[in-house]
Amino acid sequence: MSRANVRVRPATPEDIDALAELVHTVDPQGAGHAARQAGTSTERLCSRFADLLDRTERTLLVATDENAAVVGMLGARVDEVGTVELTPVLHVTHLLVAPRCRRRGIGRALLAAAVHLADDAAVEHVLATSAAGSREGNRYLARIGFAPLVVHRIASTAVLRRSLGMTDVAGRMAALRRARMARRDRAGFGHRAVGRGA
Incomplete structure (x- = not known):
């Protein structure tokens, strides 16, 4: 396939099966880290594309x-970055x-179409x-002019609870409540409360 034969167009519902197949071809485990965590199936990918x-x-x-076969894809949306100055x-x-x-120029053709989308949106x-983990993807982006902006890292809340020592917070809170109640009982507060209600 020559560069001249690459055509970029908006995806249609007829492309869904081919897009799911493309994702599994590029990443046999399924669309990257998040998808691997969720156990992405072809059915789920098709639903997501729809x-x-x-x-x-x-x-x-x-x-x-x-041959009009889908050989590449790109998703895009207008967004804002930054916290104070957007x-x-x-x-x-x-x-x-x-x-x-x-x-074969497919990535370049897709990014050229993205530039047109940015121009249309005045962005x-x-x-x-x-x-x-995509060394090849990151090198490609750097080679055509993308500079690093931020590093995003992802962790599940379960991992963070363990890392931050929060795994037994509920147990510790229950133990503190029991200790407080025991102190009150020893001081006689518990008996007085029962006596008043009798």
Whole structure:
């Protein structure tokens, strides 16, 4: 496939099965860390793509080859970054290219289409999200001009509870309540309360 044969267009419901297959081809475990945690199945991916296509705030683009087969995808939405000073951006996620079709200009074609989306939205910056473990993806983005902005890290609340020593908070609170009640009983408060109610 030559670069001239790459076509980028908005995804349609007819592309859903091909998109799910593309995700599993790029990441056989299923669409990255979050999907692996959730045990993403093809059925679940298809449902998610159908949901994305129903939403107007997100744009899902596909790249097709000369046979009209889906060989790449990109998700985008207008967003803002920053806490105090907000900067409008076109947030690009899930820039995926089928492994057999890499180094043929598909990623560039998808990002060129994203630039047009940013221009249409009068947004001056494109923010690309890539998996931290994707060395190839991060190198590619750096090579075409994306600079690091922030590092996002993810942890489950269960992991944080353990790390922060919060695993036995409920048990400790119950023990403190029991100790308080025992002190009150020894001081006679418990008996007086019962006596008044009798």
